[in-house]
């Protein structure tokens with residue numbers, strides 16, 4: 001016979017113990033040979049314990065269902081801060097700019113998401129179209145394999161908008177569930193890249209984004225416009241192909257993120273020239289501009305690496321033809337740009353997570369973080385191309401690719 005006070009407290013204690021036992025049995029133990037933590041640290045022969053959706057512990061000799069990853073290098077799932085997840089070629093092989101059927105468009109977006117996840121990217125920021133919201137909801141339901149999707153759902157780009165109209169447009173994106181605001185302050189590089197929005201319009205867009213507690217990221221090329229963007233409190237500069245060393249310093253001093261896209265997007269347009277040519281500004285001249293942008297972007301990137309304290313994040317600008325190849329940008333940054341492999345990986349993991357305000361959840365391997373991690377065959381520190389050989393993908397504690405528990 002148990003006393004009344006114990007009876008009152010006894011059941012919860014027993015329940016807690018049972019729950020802990022069940023938790024221990026459910027834990028998945030990733031037995032890791034080499035672990036890169038996403039912040040520049042390396043550990044050998046450790047166990048990553050995954051309980052539910054989270055990493056509960058990194059230790060050794062842990063008990064649970066073991067996944068043997070001792071032959072591989074484990075790192076955080078990579079993050080791409082600039083993709084266009086819905087862009088695709090149609091059945092005729094041509095870039096499908098305007099969709100006739102939203103149902104068909106969602107199918108392509110789902111395919112792109114699948115390819116992206118299998119390529120080792122567990123978080124992407126899509127900048128952005130309304131269909132991204134449907135994709136985000138579908139993936140969040142937990143059945144379809146895809147990365148975590150953040151989206152702007154659209155963009156502020158029309159130079160004829162008044163300040164009041166820009167405020168209203170930002171509020172509408174916010175009400176519709178956008179994770180961020182995307183702004184075009186420059187023309188396409190295929191059309192010269194000149195400034196399109198005036199200072200008042202940039203201030204209005206980024207100021208209202210802040211008022212809505214949303215980040216603002218800006219498509220922009222020239223140094224003067226880039227400074228306006230940074231002064232307006234926008235969070236990141238995308239592309240920046242015509243930036244100067246002085247403007248790079250300006251960004252570094254102000255803590256504005258810099259997201260150069262140097263190794264995938266232009267190369268992809270040129271490789272798929274026939275799929276794009278003749279549509280919109282994908283003209284011969286436009287393609288020539290893309291070609292010219294490659295060495296320019298590379299020298300800007302090298303200059304950026306020489307800029308102390310500049311936060312260079314990882315975005316590819318993946319469009320139709322490039323989904324699933326997001327890691328090529330990273331390989332290019334290391335092989336052609338001369339970036340240190342550890343820094344390149346930090347950029348594509350913890351630093352990009354920080355730029356998305358997600359650093360308490362993803363981008364680093366540590367107890368309490370979401371279990372978003374991948375394993376690659378080889379050592380990316382000595383051979384960056386190992387990142388192409390993704391053999392294991394886990395997102396939120398769920399295995400999407402590779403070996404399961406023994």
Ligand SMILES: [Zn+2]
Pocket residue numbers: 082083084127317
């Ligand atoms: Zn883009």
